[in-house]
Amino acid sequence: MSAQLSFLPVDDPEPRGLRYQPDFISVGEEQELLARLRALPLVPFQFGVYEGKRRIASFGWRYDVTHHRLEAADELPDWIAPFATRVENFAGLSAGAIRHALCTEYETGAGIGWHRDRPQFDEVFGLSLGSACKFRFRRKAGAKWERFTLNAQPRSLYGMSGEARSVWEHSIPEVEALRYSITFRTMANERIA
Numbered sequence: 001m002s003a004q005l006s007f008l009p010v011d012d013p014e015p016r017g018l019r020y021q022p023d024f025i026s027v028g029e030e031q032e033l034l035a036r037l038r039a040l041p042l043v044p045f046q047f048g049v050y051e052g053k054r055r056i057a058s059f060g061w062r063y064d065v066t067h068h069r070l071e072a073a074d075e076l077p078d079w080i081a082p083f084a085t086r087v088e089n090f091a092g093l094s095a096g097a098i099r100h101a102l103c104t105e106y107e108t109g110a111g112i113g114w115h116r117d118r119p120q121f122d123e124v125f126g127l128s129l130g131s132a133c134k135f136r137f138r139r140k141a142g143a144k145w146e147r148f149t150l151n152a153q154p155r156s157l158y159g160m161s162g163e164a165r166s167v168w169e170h171s172i173p174e175v176e177a178l179r180y181s182i183t184f185r186t187m188a189n190e191r192i193a
């Protein structure tokens, strides 16, 4: 179904539940998506009074980090919906399982700090566009951290479920070139609080 990370050395603590699929979309599809993303009214990621360097647009649901709650957002647009369907097929999910898409722009020097995704969401998939990034994972092992880095190439898709999603934290260090991503998420349950 999907490319597991079997090519990696056995010493790497590969997070269970992490999938990676290079060339999930074509170069032409990437160009079309980049044009759409550049045309979006992206807004700086807001955390209380702080603004992140990355800019975002949410569809389906929007997570309000200041008030710690989900809010309804515009439906996934026509140009994103077919890719959500492709992700559902890739992951063996039922049609319509992906109900949220987050578009993110990382200008050069922007990144995202260590975190796990919100518990209101379940499975998480990320389509990388424009440039590569180091997608880092860490988890506590006694007094130390186990670490793992996925080199997420443009046009690739990663998927996080199981431990990769719920135990490991992930982050992206400052990117070296303009990068966009579309993060697709399923919902943890139907009761959205």
Ligand SMILES: O=C(O)CCC(=O)C(=O)O
Pocket: 102, 104, 112, 117, 126, 127, 170, 172, 180, 181, 183
């Ligand atoms: O840009 C990405 O691929 C990751 C985004 C992410 O981790 C998040 O929005 O929580």
